[in-house]
Amino acid sequence: MSRGKAPAFEERFLETFSSAAGVSGGEESVRAAVVDAVRERVDSLEVDSMGSLVAHLHPDGGRYRAKPGRRAQRTGGRKPHLMLCAHMDEVGVMVTAIDKDGLLRFRKVGGIDTRILVGQVFRVGRDGLRGVVGTLPPHLLSRADREKVTPIEDLYIDIGAASREEAQGSVSIGDYGTFDTIYERWGQTRKGKAFDDRVGCAILASLVQSRPPLPVTAVWSVQEEVGLRGAAAAARRVAPDLAIVLEGTAAGDAPGQKPDESAPMMGHGPALTVQDRSLMANARLVDLIERAARRHKIPTQWKRPGIGGTDAGRIALSGAGVPAAVISVPCRYIHAPAAYLDIRDARRTVELVWQTMTTLTKEWP
Amino acid sequence: MRSITSSIDSILPVFLAAYGPPGRESGIRAAIKRSLRGLGPIREDAGGNLHLHRPGRGPRLLLAAHMDAAGVIVTRVDAAGLGRVSLLGARNASEFVGTTILFEDGGRALLGYDRPRGSKDGAEVDSDLLFLESGHGSSGARRRLSVGAVGAIEDRPLRLGDLWCAANLDDRAGCATLVAALRAARAPRYDLHVIFTAQSELGSRGAATGAFGIDPEIAVVVDLAHIDEKETGSAAVGKGPCLGLKEDGYVAHPAALSIAKRAAAAARVKTQWIIREREASDARAIRATRTGVPTVVVAIPAKRSGGAASLVHAKDLNQTAQLVARILTTPAATSRGGRS
DSSP: OOBSSOOOOOHHHHHHHHHSOOBTTOOHHHHHHHHHHHTTTSSEEEEOTTSOEEEEEOTTSSSSOOOTTOOGGGTBTBSOOEEEEEEOOBOEEEEEEEOTTSOEEEEEESOOOGGGTTTOEEEETTTTEEEEEOOOOGGGSOHHHHHSOOOGGGOOEEOSOSSHHHHHTTOOTTOEEEEOOOOEEETTEEEESOHHHHHHHHHHHHHTTSBOSSOEEEEEESOOTTTSHHHHHHHHHHOOSEEEEEEEEEOOOOTTOOGGGSOSOTTSOOEEOSBOSSOBOOHHHHHHHHHHHHHTTOOOEEOOTTSOOOHHHHHHTSTTOOOEEEEEEEEBTTTSSOEEEEHHHHHHHHHHHHHHHHHHHHHOO | OHHHHHHHHHHHHHHHHSOOOTTOOHHHHHHHHHHTTTSSOEEEOTTSOEEEEEOOSSOEEEEEEEOOOOEEEEEEEOTTSOEEEEEESSOOGGGTTTOEEEETTSOEEEEEEOOOTTOOTTSOOOGGGEEEEOSSHHHHHHHHSOTTOEEEEOOOOEEETTEEEESOHHHHHHHHHHHHHHHHOOSOSSEEEEEEESSGGGTSHHHHHHHHHHOOSEEEEEEEEEOOHHHHTTOOTTSOOEEEEEETTEEOOHHHHHHHHHHHHHTTOOOEEEEOSSOOOTHHHHTTSTTOOOEEEEEEEEEEOSSSOEEEEHHHHHHHHHHHHHHTTSOOOSSSSSOO
């Protein structure tokens, strides 16, 4: 295992993770893909009671493992014990009822804009059956109805079944539905499903390919999109000295946005958080990350304060408190069928986290 | 108890003027630390709280007052050089309008409001329309107001007769009374932990982690309570400290309340009751720590001005400090409540 040098961002992880289905509470396929990617590289690997994947890596090769609940001074000299966290779950839908004519009624899991649902293809149930969110064509709609956003109660997924019995052959109430999106490359841009937060998962899986310079617990968490739940439980067990959350965050660079409203922008480097609805990022830790970025000429930008929330908010409040920060890859069109990111931002984020870890060994606490 | 009054008179203006919005409590932390010199070992915990420990043989008693005061964070700087902000804390946007905002680096800006044309005078202030004018034009502002900079209301405390009139009384008044009480108190009957909490305005974040680390057996929270005829009943400014019976997420624990009541009687401090629905203190986080902590709130009654300033009565501050000092020497009931 290489030591000292920043690992490369492994795009194959992003493609595999992005294409796996994992709506909040049903992250098994994503978890299996992450396990495949990291099992040979980590000192220990376990699934916690909520379903989060927890891996320990120690600079000494696992001879002294950073056991859950143990502080760094007992496990790795004076080096702080760092928790890195990315969430595996994505927003999607859940089947709530099957009509007698075989149509599936559903509700959102996590935050999706109702306006984008109509006409969307979802993959539903254990076989990943494709179904479309049906609507009447414009020919058959009144002018007034065409201007309206259909409330979710009136929407349905049509899998082509003719009756409830036929639908029940492949779909059950409680089954999840995910967007049906193919991963693609155009220049530096990548298109795919659930970059929030499969890009974080892929960055974290890439990072653990090299042995870190300080004790690390890597957590791929569950149920972030429905209330930051998995990370809250994991942090309590891991009891780290500090935490960095890796995210895919909303890029603001769309036509019509004023320059000061378009931050963070795709392709302009990792976005750092000062504050969001869940967290005041630890000022010393953010300063240290910024310093590491400047020293290694990694461009960074600020995420717009005051919006959103991440696992870091819950980790920071666990136990007697954990200094926490967030580093995000700006992605356009998150919480929608297809997100875009700039692959260079993902590479820079791997580099930035690595350089931050190296800096932490010298400058923390 | 002249010493308590002179302590408060000297500390409070310093605390009010100190920089300390949520998550950036550097200034107030330093000011409190200076005022606690000689009272015991002090540390800053992982959540940013200031923690004083006076080891003793009794049960672990936690005294808490929050040191952060509501502030703003710069979310973007527009083409005209105006900073746009998001509010940090539960304060009404209208109370910020016209205040001077102080930043950690000493920079200042005026907080203004683009009142929408045709809006009624009484209409609620939309925080999206607040702006920061730094006076440095569009290019200069970008250097002085950076995205993510956190500002606090620059307070100019006033003493009007018996009243203190200031913007940051919530909860610098509580911090000052705690310090005065600690200075005046005799040897406590408790293993005493005092935390001046961080990020209270953002949902008692500092109190939650601070109390977890201390694992107290009893807790007393000192906070400011705004008197509102409809909500808080007959409680009034100038009539003594209030014992909090109920807030959002809190009801007084009988064992903790009993200590406060006995201490008030022993110190001959006249108290009032207060029940409030909308405001809340760190009690909601502390009482739910670990397996639960018997908690009581001691509230300093305050009057709103409608703007940034609140008013508190000097006598209430003195009496609150006397009550808190006496709580430290009042034994806990043995039969129930505490775990010792």
